[in-house]
Amino acid sequence: MEKLELRYEGKAKRVYATDQSEYFWVAYKDDATALNGKKKGQIADKGEVNNQLSALFFEEIEKAGILTHFVKVLSDRDMLVRCLDMIPLEVVVRNIVAGSLAQRLGVEEGFVLSQPVVELYYKDDELGDPLVNESHVAAMGWASDANTKEIQVLGLEINKILRAILVKAGIDLIDFKLEFGVLDGKVYLGDEISPDTCRYWDMETREKLDKDRFRRDLGGVEEAYQEVFRRVKKVLAKA
Numbered sequence: 428m429e430k431l432e433l434r435y436e437g438k439a440k441r442v443y444a445t446d447q448s449e450y451f452w453v454a455y456k457d458d459a460t461a462l463n464g465k466k467k468g469q470i471a472d473k474g475e476v477n478n479q480l481s482a483l484f485f486e487e488i489e490k491a492g493i494l495t496h497f498v499k500v501l502s503d504r505d506m507l508v509r510c511l512d513m514i515p516l517e518v519v520v521r522n523i524v525a526g527s528l529a530q531r532l533g534v535e536e537g538f539v540l541s542q543p544v545v546e547l548y549y550k551d552d553e554l555g556d557p558l559v560n561e562s563h564v565a566a567m568g569w570a571s572d573a574n575t576k577e578i579q580v581l582g583l584e585i586n587k588i589l590r591a592i593l594v595k596a597g598i599d600l601i602d603f604k605l606e607f608g609v610l611d612g613k614v615y616l617g618d619e620i621s622p623d624t625c626r627y628w629d630m631e632t633r634e635k636l637d638k639d640r641f642r643r644d645l646g647g648v649e650e651a652y653q654e655v656f657r658r659v660k661k662v663l664a665k666a
């Protein structure tokens with residue numbers, strides 16, 4: 428597999444063309460941004476953790492019969508993925524109130540929701556990824572009605588898969604963000620599943636083991652990323 432020209436550079440990843448037009452080469456970076464790009468920094472070895480942890484989660488999600496863009500790991504911080512026609516939405520699933528939901532509803536972080544909440548955000552950096560609903564999506568033509576339903580159902584199914592793994596690692600999955608795309612008329616999970624895109628709290632100590640440590644200057648950022656990776660790897664090695 429040959430890495431060709433850079434096609435897209437995001438905040439946390441570079442995406443390259445390959446000698447096979449149906450695949451992209453994704454290189455995970457250590458760069459970190461928060462507060463809609465206002466806070467910038469580096470998290471040492473984040474690229475390695477996010478690549479390999481995402482790969483582990485993608486494999487488990489595939490085993491459950493859900494299509495993902497993941498093809499294979501190429502190196503510690505590179506993976507091969509299928510090219511998707513991306514749906515410009517972020518699907519956020521929440522089990523426990525934190526972050527923007529705590530602010531929006533005026534509810535304490537840590538409040539346990541009686542059922543998971545699914546939210547849709549329109550992916551647009553300049554607008555700060557605004558919260559939207561299904562009628563916005565339909566009226567703007569961002570996704571078909573069937574695909575809008577499907578990505579929300581998949582979000583809830585993936586929530587169950589991730590929680591089942593993380594509970595064995597002593598981690599509460601507070602919330603997370605997914606992105607989806609379409610290939611040959613079918614919906615695929617894309618992007619990544621990592622401490623950048625999820626909130627993980629230690630079940631016993633309630634310590635944050637995710638990007639909130641960077642966002643909120645809590646220290647121990649690298650250690651938290653490594654700790655999640657170590658625990659998930661151990662759980663899946665036993666499975």
Ligand code: C5P
Pocket residue numbers: 517519525526527528556602603604623624625626638
């Ligand atoms: O900020 P908020 O509480 O809405 O984030 C919900 C979840 O989605 C968090 O796990 C956060 O890391 C993730 N997220 C993300 N990318 C964004 C917005 C949120 O990964 N652009």
